[in-house]
Structure formats: C-alpha cells, structure tokens
Amino acid sequence: MSQGIFGVVDFSRVIENPEELASRAGQFLSAGVQGGTAISLSRAAHYILGMKRNENGFFSRQTQVAECRNPEASCVIHGGIYNYEDLLKELSAANMSCNGDLDLALHLYRRHGAGFGKRLNGLFTIAVVDHREKAFFLLNDRFGLSHQVYWTVINGRLFFATHLKTLLAFPGVTREVDVEAMNLFLKYSYISSPWTIFKGIRKLPPGHLLRFNRGECQVEPYWDFVTPQGPALELHEAVDAYRSVLKKAVARRLGQNSDAGILLSGGLDSSANVALAAECATGKIKTFSIGFANAAFDERPYARTVASHFGTEHFEYAITGEEIEDLPQLVWNIEEPYFEFGLFLTYLGMATARKEVGAIIGGEGADQLFGTGGFAKGLPVALHFLFKKAGFLNAAKKAGAAFKTNYFYDHDNLAFKFRLLWNRATDLNDWYFYGYDEHELRFIHRNPLLAKVPRLFQPESLNGKAEFRDVFLDTQINQDLRHYVNENVMVKSGRMADALDLDLRESYLDADVTDFLVSLDYPLKRKGGLADHLRGRVQTKHLHRKAMEGLLPKEIMRKPKQGGFVPVMIFLNEKEKREKIYQRLVNSRIIKEYFRVDVLRNLFEQYETLQGKKIYWHNFHNSKANRILFLLTLDIWHSLYIENDPLEAKVTSLSDFLSQ
Numbered sequence: 001m002s003q004g005i006f007g008v009v010d011f012s013r014v015i016e017n018p019e020e021l022a023s024r025a026g027q028f029l030s031a032g033v034q035g036g037t038a039i040s041l042s043r044a045a046h047y048i049l050g051m052k053r054n055e056n057g058f059f060s061r062q063t064q065v066a067e068c069r070n071p072e073a074s075c076v077i078h079g080g081i082y083n084y085e086d087l088l089k090e091l092s093a094a095n096m097s098c099n100g101d102l103d104l105a106l107h108l109y110r111r112h113g114a115g116f117g118k119r120l121n122g123l124f125t126i127a128v129v130d131h132r133e134k135a136f137f138l139l140n141d142r143f144g145l146s147h148q149v150y151w152t153v154i155n156g157r158l159f160f161a162t163h164l165k166t167l168l169a170f171p172g173v174t175r176e177v178d179v180e181a182m183n184l185f186l187k188y189s190y191i192s193s194p195w196t197i198f199k200g201i202r203k204l205p206p207g208h209l210l211r212f213n214r215g216e217c218q219v220e221p222y223w224d225f226v227t228p229q230g231p232a233l234e235l236h237e238a239v240d241a242y243r244s245v246l247k248k249a250v251a252r253r254l255g256q257n258s259d260a261g262i263l264l265s266g267g268l269d270s271s272a273n274v275a276l277a278a279e280c281a282t283g284k285i286k287t288f289s290i291g292f293a294n295a296a297f298d299e300r301p302y303a304r305t306v307a308s309h310f311g312t313e314h315f316e317y318a319i320t321g322e323e324i325e326d327l328p329q330l331v332w333n334i335e336e337p338y339f340e341f342g343l344f345l346t347y348l349g350m351a352t353a354r355k356e357v358g359a360i361i362g363g364e365g366a367d368q369l370f371g372t373g374g375f376a377k378g379l380p381v382a383l384h385f386l387f388k389k390a391g392f393l394n395a396a397k398k399a400g401a402a403f404k405t406n407y408f409y410d411h412d413n414l415a416f417k418f419r420l421l422w423n424r425a426t427d428l429n430d431w432y433f434y435g436y437d438e439h440e441l442r443f444i445h446r447n448p449l450l451a452k453v454p455r456l457f458q459p460e461s462l463n464g465k466a467e468f469r470d471v472f473l474d475t476q477i478n479q480d481l482r483h484y485v486n487e488n489v490m491v492k493s494g495r496m497a498d499a500l501d502l503d504l505r506e507s508y509l510d511a512d513v514t515d516f517l518v519s520l521d522y523p524l525k526r527k528g529g530l531a532d533h534l535r536g537r538v539q540t541k542h543l544h545r546k547a548m549e550g551l552l553p554k555e556i557m558r559k560p561k562q563g564g565f566v567p568v569m570i571f572l573n574e575k576e577k578r579e580k581i582y583q584r585l586v587n588s589r590i591i592k593e594y595f596r597v598d599v600l601r602n603l604f605e606q607y608e609t610l611q612g613k614k615i616y617w618h619n620f621h622n623s624k625a626n627r628i629l630f631l632l633t634l635d636i637w638h639s640l641y642i643e644n645d646p647l648e649a650k651v652t653s654l655s656d657f658l659s660q
Contacts, residue, residue: 002498004029004147004162005076007049007127008170009136012156012215014045021170022048027647028165040064042074047129047136051076054503060084062100072132075105078162079124079146080503082252082510087119109137114209115222117141121252121511123504125149125162136212142223143365143509144206144486147494148193152201156215164335165646167201174200175642179594183453185337186630187435192456192487194219197336197637206486225477225518232521239547241516246272246547249510251280253361260359260505261286263349264314266302268544268556269363273507275551277361278310287312288353288360290345292319297567302559309553317352319344321570324577325653331636332651333499339633340492341434341566341622347496350504359503364489366508368480369517370525371472372540378472378526382533383425385471388462397426404439410606412613412620428457431479433619434626444595444603456483468530469522477518485509517543567618569625578608578628580658585631590638595631603627 006025008015015021026039029052042049042065053063061080081087081101091098091107098104108116109128114137117126123145128137138160140149151160154172161167168175181195193203202219204210209222233241250273254260262277264270264287277285287307291300300316307314323344330347331337353360371378387393400422408419423430423437430437436444441451457479465471490506497504507513517525520543527539539545548557572578582604586597607624615621636657640649652660 002029002163002501003052003054003078004166005049005051005078005125005127006161006166007047007076008157008159009047009129009212010157011046011134011213015048018043018048022050024169025161025166026050027169028163042076047074049074049076049127049129051078053078060101062102065102072130073106073109074129074131075102076127077101077105077124079122079141081120081122081124083121114139114211117209117222127160134213138204138210139222140204140206140208142207142511144490145494145504145506145509147498148491149204150196150201151204151210153215153217158212158217168646177590177642179450180452180454182337182634183441183451185634186441187437187453188432188488189340189435189626189630190338190488190491191336192483195454225481226515233524235524235546238520238524238543242543242547245512245516246507247276247279249507249513250276250361252510253505253507254280255359259357260361261288261353261357262361263353263363264289264303264306266299266306266556268541268548268552269366269508271306271552271556272544272548273361273363274306274310274312275548285310285312286315286356288315288349290317290319290349290352292567294567302556305553305555315352315356317348319348319570321573323348324571325655327633327654328636328640328651328657331633332640332646332649334495335641337634337637338491339626339629340488341568341626343492345566346492350496350500350502354500354502359505360497361505361507362493363508364493364506365485366544368476368485369508369514370541370544371476371480378533378538379536380421380424380428380431381472381475382468382530384428385468385530387425393426400426412610412616416620417617428459428475428479429455434623435630436627444599446594446596450594473522567622568629569621572625572628581628581632584658585635588635588638589643591631591635600631
C-alpha cells in the first residue's frame with residue numbers, strides 16, 4: 001500500500017486534539033497495513049509529523065521517527081537518498097554519528113541550512129521542524145521523483161501531505177474546483193504545480209523549498225539547472241565520463257540487495273539500463289515489456305532481442321483496450337484529473353513487474369535531457385527562433401487566427417498538421433496538442449470567460465538569446481524538463497508505483513547524470529544547427545549513441561525511435577461502450593455545470609464518423625479520442641472526490657461506473 005508523509009504545524013497556538021488529528025490524517029496511509037509498516041508519528045504542542053515508510057532494499061532508510069533523536073529538530077522523509085554512503089563519509093570525517101537517512105538529513109540541515117537538499121541525490125520529500133527557530137521547512141527533489149506534495153494554510157495553521165486524500169481529511173480543508181486548473185488538465189492532460197484541482201490547495205514545485213513561520217509561507221527554488229560553462233569536452237572524453245556516471249546511477253538503483261527489475265521497451269534508453277545493470281548486478285536481471293497486438297505500435301520484438309542478448313528473465317504484457325476498465329481505479333490513485341496517453345503503458349508495465357519484484361528501474365527523462373522530447377525534432381523551436389529574429393512573431397500569431405476553422409480542426413489531413421505546427425511555433429505554450437486549445441475551450445465552455453488557461457512557459461526567458469542553441473537549451477530546460485518531465489511524466493510514474501507499492505527508481509534522472517548532461521555543450525547532444533532542424537536532419541542523442549556502441553545489439557542501435565506511443569483509440573474500440581460514455585457525459589454533474597452539452601454531442605458525433613475510415617495520421621485520431629477520455633476522466637474524478645468522500649467512495653470498474 002501507499003507510503004507517504006503528512007503534518008500540521010502551528011507555532012502560534014497549541015494544537016488541540018492531536019491524537020484525533022493524527023488519526024484522521026493517517027486513515028488513508030493506514031489502510032491495508034495488516035502487519036506491514038505502521039505510521040510513525042512525532043508530535044508536540046505545535047506540530048504533528050507522520051510518516052509511513054518501508055526500507056525497500058535500502059538499509060539506510062529509517063522507518064521510525066523515534067529512531068532519530070535530535071533535540072534541535074524533527075524530520076520525516078518520503079522516498080530515498082542514493083548518495084547516503086558518500087555523505088556519510090563526510091559526516092564521519094567530522095566525527096558525527098549517523099544511524100540512517102533521518103539522522104543524515106538533520107545533520108545536513110544543521111550544517112547547510114534549509115537548502116541542504118542541493119547535497120542530496122535521490123527521490124525525496126523532506127519535512128523539518130526546527131524547534132529552536134520555530135520554523136518549518138518542506139522540500140522535494142529536483143524532479144518531483146518522490147511524490148507530489150500538497151499544502152494549504154488555514155487561519156495561520158499549515159497542513160501538508162503527499163496525498164490529497166490525507167490533506168482532505170484535515171478539518172477545515174474544503175473541496176471546490178479551481179476552474180483554471182481544470183482548464184490546464186483539459187489542455188495538457190495534467191495540472192502543473194503550483195496549481196491543484198482544488199481552490200486554496202497548492203502543490204510544491206519540484207526543486208523548491210517551502211518555509212513556514214509566523215503563520216506565513218514562502219516558496220522558492222533551492223536548486224536550478226546548470227548551464228554549459230568551462231572548456232568543452234572532446235567526444236571521447238564525454239563518452240567515457242557519461243558511461244561512468246550512468247553506470248553508477250544504475251548501480252545505485254539496483255539497491256543493496258539488487259532486488260530491482262527493469263522496464264524494457266526495446267528502445268535505446270531502457271536497453272542501456274539493461275546493459276549497464278548486467279555489468280553491476282549480482283544475480284539474474286528481470287525485465288518487463290508492454291506491447292500491442294498491432295505490429296505497427298509493438299516494440300516487444302526489440303525488447304526480446306535485448307533480453308536475449310543479456311540473458312534476462314523476461315516478462316511481457318499485451319494491451320488489448322479492455323484495460324480501460326481500470327480507469328476509475330487509476331483516477332482514484334492519481335487524485336487529480338490526469339490522462340496522458342502513456343498512462344496505461346506505465347500502469348501495466350509496473351503492474352506486470354509488481355508480480356515479480358518490489359522495485360523497478362525506469363528510463364524516463366532521457367529524451368528530454370538530450371533535447372529529443374516534446375518538440376518534434378526541434379522544428380517548432382527553430383521556426384519560433386526565425387519568426388522572432390525576423391520580427392515576424394506577432395504577425396505570425398495574428399495569422400494563426402485564419403486556421404481556427406473546422407477545416408483545420410476536424411479533418412485528418414495536412415491542414416490539421418499544419419495548424420498544430422504553426423501554433424507550436426508561434427506560442428510555445430501550445431506544444432501539447434492532444435488536448436483542447438484555448439479556442440476549443442472557449443467554444444465548449446458555457447461561459448467563455450472561464451476558459452482561461454495559465455501560461456506555463458514564459459517566452460520572455462528567450463529574450464536576449466541571439467543563438468539558436470541557447471534558445472533550444474532554454475526551451476529544453478523550461479519546457480521539456482521542468483514541465484513535461486517534472487509535472488507530467490514523473491507524476492504518472494510516481495503515482496502508479498505508489499498505487500502498486502512498487503519502489504520507482506529512475507537512472508537518467510540521477511542528480512549526477514542530469515548535472516553532467518545539462519552542462520554539456522550542445523554539439524555533444526545533438527548534431528545539427530538551425531538549418532538542419534528546419535530540414536528535419538538532426539542526429540539526436542549523439543553522445544548516448546556513441547556511448548552505447550559495442551554495448552547494445554546492432555538492431556537496437558539502428559531502430560527508429562517510437563517513444564512509447566500508445567494508440568489510445570483502442571480504448572474506445574467498442575461502440576456500445578462509447579455510447580454509454582457519451583450518455584454518461586451529457587448527464588454528468590460537472591459537465592453540465594461548466595460545458596455546453598450541445599457542443600459535446602457534436603464532438604461525439606464527429607468521433608463516430610471517424611470509425612472505419614482510413615487513417616492518414618494516427619495522432620489526429622489519438623487527439624480526438626483523448627478529448628473524450630479527458631472528459632470521462634474529469635467526470636470520474638468529480639464523482640470520487642467531490643460528489644463523494646474519496647476515502648469512502650466505492651471504486652468500481654468503468655462498466656459498473658457507466659451503469660450507475
């Protein structure tokens with residue numbers, strides 16, 4: 001069952017009925033313990049800290065707050081610290097004793113202050129109460145690998161938790177939909193921090209620190225990406241350094257008992273994990289792959305090649321589309337509206353692995369670290385750079401109004417693709433095209449004034465950058481990494497692992513790996529300049545490919561990138577189920593409250609006309625299926641979290657939900 005932390009802090013008043021508060025807050029994490037790890041508590045007059053935590057193969061993990069006795073401060077941790085041994089050597093040299101990572105965190109806090117998170121390499125959310133200073137600090141790792149953490153302040157009292165179910169159990173925490181956050185979901189498939197689906201509740205962004213004293217909160221970053229500096233490495237030097245740092249990251253994630261499997265898609269990144277693990281592991285590696293019956297989308301043959309080459313014990317699962325029946329359970333676990341097209345790929349891969357192992361190593365973030373994710377080989381950024389340099393950007397944005405007609409939205413043709421490219425090039429906030437853009441949101445909202453979407457990407461950060469490589473690096477960091485990886489990919493992976501009680505370990509998002517890759521000069525990661533991006537002739541992952549030469553089978557080195565594409569249309573293959581979904585949505589409480597049912601009926605009718613037609617571009621059909629599944633996800637979430645208490649709601653199959 002789920003692990004996590006929670007707490008209440010109020011330095012101005014004594015917390016009354018602390019036992020009752022702690023009991024209510026721990027209700028979700030306590031469910032299904034039955035002899036497993038119980039919740040560990042630390043409390044005094046002005047605070048309550050709770051933690052449920054397992055060792056998960058790392059003996060340095062302290063699972064009881066009482067194990068850490070420090071008169072100056074108290075601490076709880078969710079997640080793990082991978083460079084514990086290295087930091088322990090520093091403390092030993094300073095004659096400081098340390099029995100585990102709770103002790104370590106407090107020693108580092110005392111020596112380095114609240115920004116001690118910079119020293120940590122791992123996935124973590126850490127809460128510290130400083131008794132002497134009467135201050136509270138909450139911080140999470142740079143990628144949000146551990147978990148999203150929610151917080152709110154009510155009458156000068158801070159409440160926080162790694163799970164919304166826990167936070168909502170506190171008295172005074174209200175449940176009211178934040179419409180702008182809902183629009184974020186409908187556009188991007190997820191809700192980015194600091195927003196949450198609830199008004200008055202916030203998420204702590206990855207790599208950030210929350211300070212609380214005197215009844216007020218301050219949130220600020222404690223870490224930022226480094227930029228290229230110093231002399232550039234020669235390719236052979238970079239290859240050796242990269243192999244070394246990535247191998248160490250994989251070794252850390254294998255754990256002290258090497259009880260970790262590996263998600264294997266058959267692509268370059270996951271295959272590299274297997275190759276390096278084979279050099280580190282003491283026993284036989286277990287690998288897990290997900291595929292499809294349709295060979296056009298199935299990468300399992302490549303995964304089998306890698307598994308055979310390295311002699312792994314290999315497991316597979318083939319997606320049929322029937323897995324959509326689990327959607328209500330996934331929504332309940334994720335806690336906010338979320339439907340990214342890779343959701344079921346991740347969920348089913350981890351569910352398959354959970355039957356065999358307690359920890360899993362993933363390959364998330366590699367695309368984005370090398371600049372190959374989110375930007376269709378960089379063409380939109382290249383066009384954006386040209387438009388801006390020529391002084392044509394504002395005119396290009398205005399010209400985009402001509403494309404807001406049905407011809408550019410409703411047909412599987414070149415015009416649809418052209419509109420998407422134009423939108424992405426003129427406004428980098430339009431990079432994700434599987435959801436509803438602002439034009440569509442204004443059309444479906446009952447009140448168009450409620451269709452506002454917060455702008456996640458601030459193009460002002462590109463001002464003053466005269467070189468294309470600098471613009472590309474900025475967009476890579478601020479969009480691909482800060483938003484797509486931190487707020488989307490890791491939320492999906494982290495929540496699925498949490499729901500399955502699986503310890504998630506990401507090798508490419510190791511602090512040493514990310515620092516090394518982001519600091520590298522552009523030519524080592526991508527071969528090609530502005531003209532090459534415009535022509536689509538860029539060699540991506542240049543360093544990664546060079547580093548894997550001689551390690552991976554030639555078939556893997558030559559294979560084209562697929563990137564975990566999931567044809568979500570298969571989840572809507574059954575006509576009878578589609579009709580039940582349509583019927584449910586036009587009668588949904590939240591749908592009728594915010595959206596025009598007549599417009600949605602037209603949307604459903606248009607989707608029916610696509611059935612059986614020849615497919616020109618799969619992404620067109622995926623985007624249309626997503627729009628329906630977004631609304632269905634929103635309706636399921638509203639039923640579980642607004643119309644019912646999520647801790648008491650009956651979570652059923654999708655078919656049973658549609659029959660209610």
